[in-house]
Amino acid sequence: MARKKLETLTEQMYYALLSLWEEPRHGYGIMQYVEELTRGRLVIGAGTLYALLARFEEEGLIQLTDTQEGRKYYALTGEGRQRLREEYQRLRRQMADGAALLEKEEPL
Amino acid sequence: MKTTCWKYFSFLNIDYKHAQDRLNQWAAEGWELVEVIGPFARLRWTERTDLTYFLDWTSGSEELRDYAQLVSDAGWERVERMGYLNIYASKPGSHPRPIQTDPELEFKRFRTKALRHMLISVGAVLAVVLFCLFTFSDIDTTHSLLSSSMVYNSSFLVSSLTHSLTLSAVLLFLPFWGLGCAVYFPYFFYRLRLWGNAVRAGEAPPPPKRWALRAGGLLRAAGILSTSFAALLLIPDYLLNDAFNWGVCVGGFIGCYLQFQRCNENITRRRHSLRLSVIFLILVACGLLHNPVRERFPGRIPFGPIHSQSDHVDLEMHCDAFLGSYARGHERVETGIEGQSISFHYTVQEWVSPAAAQWAVGDIPETLYPLEELEGVWRSFEWDTDPEFTGVSLMGISDHARKLELAKCPNRCFYLRRGTTQVAATYFYVPEGMTDEELLAPLLDWMEGLE
Numbered sequence: 109m110a111r112k113k114l115e116t117l118t119e120q121m122y123y124a125l126l127s128l129w130e131e132p133r134h135g136y137g138i139m140q141y142v143e144e145l146t147r148g149r150l151v152i153g154a155g156t157l158y159a160l161l162a163r164f165e166e167e168g169l170i171q172l173t174d175t176q177e178g179r180k181y182y183a184l185t186g187e188g189r190q191r192l193r194e195e196y197q198r199l200r201r202q203m204a205d206g207a208a209l210l211e212k213e214e215p216l
Numbered sequence: 217m218k219t220t221c222w223k224y225f226s227f228l229n230i231d232y233k234h235a236q237d238r239l240n241q242w243a244a245e246g247w248e249l250v251e252v253i254g255p256f257a258r259l260r261w262t263e264r265t266d267l268t269y270f271l272d273w274t275s276g277s278e279e280l281r282d283y284a285q286l287v288s289d290a291g292w293e294r295v296e297r298m299g300y301l302n303i304y305a306s307k308p309g310s311h312p313r314p315i316q317t318d319p320e321l322e323f324k325r326f327r328t329k330a331l332r333h334m335l336i337s338v339g340a341v342l343a344v345v346l347f348c349l350f351t352f353s354d355i356d357t358t359h360s361l362l363s364s365s366m367v368y369n370s371s372f373l374v375s376s377l378t379h380s381l382t383l384s385a386v387l388l389f390l391p392f393w394g395l396g397c398a399v400y401f402p403y404f405f406y407r408l409r410l411w412g413n414a415v416r417a418g419e420a421p422p423p424p425k426r427w428a429l430r431a432g433g434l435l436r437a438a439g440i441l442s443t444s445f446a447a448l449l450l451i452p453d454y455l456l457n458d459a460f461n462w463g464v465c466v467g468g469f470i471g472c473y474l475q476f477q478r479c480n481e482n483i484t485r486r487r488h489s490l491r492l493s494v495i496f497l498i499l500v501a502c503g504l505l506h507n508p509v510r511e512r513f514p515g516r517i518p519f520g521p522i523h524s525q526s527d528h529v530d531l532e533m534h535c536d537a538f539l540g541s542y543a544r545g546h547e548r549v550e551t552g553i554e555g556q557s558i559s560f561h562y563t564v565q566e567w568v569s570p571a572a573a574q575w576a577v578g579d580i581p582e583t584l585y586p587l588e589e590l591e592g593v594w595r596s597f598e599w600d601t602d603p604e605f606t607g608v609s610l611m612g613i614s615d616h617a618r619k620l621e622l623a624k625c626p627n628r629c630f631y632l633r634r635g636t637t638q639v640a641a642t643y644f645y646v647p648e649g650m651t652d653e654e655l656l657a658p659l660l661d662w663m664e665g666l667e
């Protein structure tokens with residue numbers, strides 16, 4: 109059941125990491141940013157995000173930078189940025205492969 | 217129009233999604249949850265139309281501060297906790313998203329937060345029960361007569377049915393609780409397997425059958441009500457019986473206070489604070505009222521000296537329970553000879569019916585021999601040598617200590633049975649030449665009066 113290592117990111121994982129690309133954010137800031145970025149298409153629940161952040165921190169993808177009024181701020185680590193780039197490239201390749209086939213006319 | 221109401225609200229924790237649906241259904245009808253007490257929920261009428269609920273697994277203790285902060289920022293407010301589940305209500309105007317949006321992570325949270333603690337708790341309770349059974353059932357039957365607290369039951373557990381209402385209720389409910397566990401745990405693990413399979417397949421877990429939901433709710437309600445009933449019996453126990461003392465009161469209060477200290481949210485802290493104050497007041501009132509109440513209701517075994525020549529009477533313990541009553545004490549009996557008095561120690565058990573007495577006391581052990589001249593009286597062989605130590609438990613050690621005491625000075629030990637009453641009596645420093653009949657005459661008269 110438990111993922112051994114983050115070989116592939118789920119959509120919620122990808123967007124949670126992506127929200128930290130530009131600047132450190134706290135948990136609720138991440139939730140709001142993801143909803144705004146995806147125009148409400150993707151929602152991450154507070155409990156789910158908490159578990160994801162704990163896992164990212166454990167795997168060294170993010171680090172705690174500050175705590176204000178009980179809210180923890182996280183930033184991407186170098187490894188986290190690298191992991192996000194790799195995931196982006198993987199998704200691009202998937203897109204390209206899909207486009208090469210699916211944008212052709214359907215076979216009879 | 218009614219602004220508050222009570223509704224039946226009982227689900228097994230593994231069926232928590234249905235409890236959540238029920239709360240959301242009530243919220244849609246205009247009722248918000250105030251609190252859950254046992255198998256009932258107290259609801260209050262609300263004008264809110266945006267109220268929703270979410271049930272989230274927890275370890276049973278308070279959530280970490282940063283988790284609570286994140287959930288609060290997301291628009292949820294914790295209103296109640298039911299075992300390993302926190303009940304969150306949406307804050308006015310917040311329209312929050314669900315707390316858990318990844319089924320796999322939700323299942324993982326259940327396993328790491330709730331299931332692990334649940335199994336540890338069950339293991340701890342089982343260990344305590346087994347320890348008690350081991351400790352209190354390890355009594356050497358043939359020597360029990362001499363133990364000050366046993367009278368002559370081969371088992372402390374049977375004997376304790378006359379000591380305390382709470383203990384009696386616990387012992388009587390124990391088979392039903394065992395049966396409940398035998399039904400609950402297979403169902404729990406069956407539902408858990410279905411949930412795990414559904415998560416792996418990326419599907420929603422199949423809903424439980426309606427009858428299973430209803431039966432599970434009734435099972436939980438029966439468990440809560442029977443436990444509460446047993447706990448409430450502590451009040452008459454404190455008022456009437458000597459099975460519990462101030463030490464137990466203070467210990468209970470410290471336990472409640474420590475539980476209270478674990479709550480760091482204002483809403484539950486206020487509620488717990490109120491409950492704690494009520495418990496404390498009840499404990500103090502019971503302690504203060506114990507003697508006046510006891511004097512008004514002497515119970516099945518009367519107070520007062522058994523021997524008219526007693527110049528010192530000490531009733532150490534006096535209890536009344538559903539199935540029987542128990543008394544233990546000692547007297548110093550004047551013999552008429554200056555400087556010589558008999559020390560008389562006794563324990564009495566009075567059962568509510570002959571059938572209960574027969575079931576509880578069983579047969580007479582071979583180590584006692586009947587007195588031919590007195591019917592229903594047996595005498596034990598005198599302890600004039602150091603006994604062998606056979607006990608390995610606390611009760612065994614206590615029993616051994618008593619035997620050592622008996623071996624030190626001349627004594628006569630008797631066991632008397634009349635109808636529903638049994639008495640163990642030990643006489644120390646009996647003057648030479650005094651027969652058993654003379655010695656036992658006042659006690660036999662007293663027992664006749666008892667019947």
